[in-house]
Amino acid sequence: MTLAAGAGALLAAGAAHAADCADLAGLKLKNATITSAKPYATGEGVEIGVFGIPPLPTMKAFCRVEATLRPTPASNIKVEVWLPASSDWNGRFMATGNGGYGGSLGQPRLAMRPALHRGYVTAGTDLGHSGDGSTGEDASWALNQPELIRDFGYRANHVTAEFAKAVTAAYYGSGPKYSYFHGCSDGGREALMEAQRYPGDFDGIVAGAPANAWLRLMTSMAWTWKSAHVNPASMIPDEKLPVIQAAALALCDKIDGVEDGVIEDPRACRFDPHTIQCKSGDGPDCLTAPQVTALRALYQGPRDAGGKQLFAGFPAGGEAVPNAWPLWITGAKAQHPGFARSFFRNMVYSDPAWDFPADFDLGKALVDAKAAVGDILPSDNPDLSAFHRRGGKLIMFHGWADAAISPYASIEYFDAVRAKTGAAKTDSFARLFMAPGVSHCLGGPGPNTFDMLEAVAKWVEKGQAPDRVIATKYDNEYASLLDMPGAKPLRTRPLCAYPKIAVWDGKGSTDEAASFTCKVPGK
CATH class of the missing domain: 3.40.50 (Rossmann fold)
Structure with a gap:
């Protein structure tokens, strides 16, 4: 019996609407075990469980259903479905994705909360394993676990959608x-x-x-480790990132006619890091020659031994943005190498002791990754x-x-x-x-x-x-x-459907979206 068929059987038995949230605890669906069905009143605190965020009061009463889905014997997919009161439901269902390697429901809850407040039935999943989805070091759950990798890769969200729709049908008397x-x-x-x-x-x-x-991304993250961390002389200190960003903005911020600390279209920016190279030695407001070489490489992106581009590089102008380059690329605990290391250890080479070898070959790594999980991730x-x-x-x-x-x-x-x-x-x-x-x-x-x-x-x-x-x-x-x-609100700006960008009319306030039109660059 499918999940939908299970819900249909329940409805046919006479439960056209679950008057009490707790009734859903007895709902029987294939490969699903409902572990809790609890009502929350308006104003009641709901735990988030990520980034140290305390329980937040819900602005809408809802029914919270927790369950474990097991589409395979190895699977252990934790899910939550939040169902607003019948009078608040807008007839829509929204499932939300996870972050990093998943491993918790904390990040999904951040997106479920505002959607619930707008009348959506919402659902999220931990993608089938426990871990800390906020870092790149936790793919150890995947070591020699092909079914868990498949749950993470594609299956968890699919079965969560089926389950959530079945629960919705059982609760309201009809699906979304x-x-x-x-x-x-x-x-x-x-x-x-x-x-x-x-x-x-x-x-x-x-x-x-x-x-x-995913495969090219993880390989590029390994390449970032080689470019930004292996050679001590090439490492760019975080305190120099504002120097880089300021130089890029000085050249490119005004290209769109608006000086606002943001480059509208970095593709039009032709910033050359050589312009901030130290004339001799080193200094706090310039880059050494090896640092310039590393920065150029990061802008260019990884290439294999034959010169073929494997993944895109990074645009100029956002180097010193909080939680940007220091967190991901240049910092002592940058997450790029962490993500890549965990991926190759646990999903590609199945060796928990694996680390980047001195002769790490990007092209070979990508071939190995495709062979291991190319049809999954x-x-x-x-x-x-x-x-x-x-x-x-x-x-x-x-x-x-x-x-x-x-x-x-x-x-x-x-x-x-x-x-x-x-x-x-x-x-x-x-x-x-x-x-x-x-x-x-x-x-x-x-x-x-x-x-x-x-x-x-x-x-x-x-x-x-x-x-x-x-x-x-x-x-x-x-x-x-x-x-x-x-x-x-401090200011508004239109985001334009690609390939158009926002162009200021030259007259209105640059803090108001009405002063901008969407145009194809150069036309």
């Missing part, structure tokens, strides 16, 4: 009218995996900063025809100041989709939005709060294709992130 998926980082990889492997699961999908080219197939035929809508977004995953990678993938499908046909069901000054998924100096979920819902339900989405910079970005009151 529209289903959506929203994820960023690995969640963006998960989002595109759903579109490619399970095109019938969701009507609309939002994929932010996707780690979809990547979601960079440009063929989205099944999702398109089904009527699905896709929105991608990526911050230009992202130091975890190069924003150029999303442009590369979207261009590949357009080449495969045709630009006009692609634009009829998929859009890409590049976000100036936005870091990895959130934060950064640019307007970094925007509602892609509402944009894709309007596209699915009303046929309103998004040409621009308004982004806002708040004075309290944490309040905005946590869906708490108190954040005040």
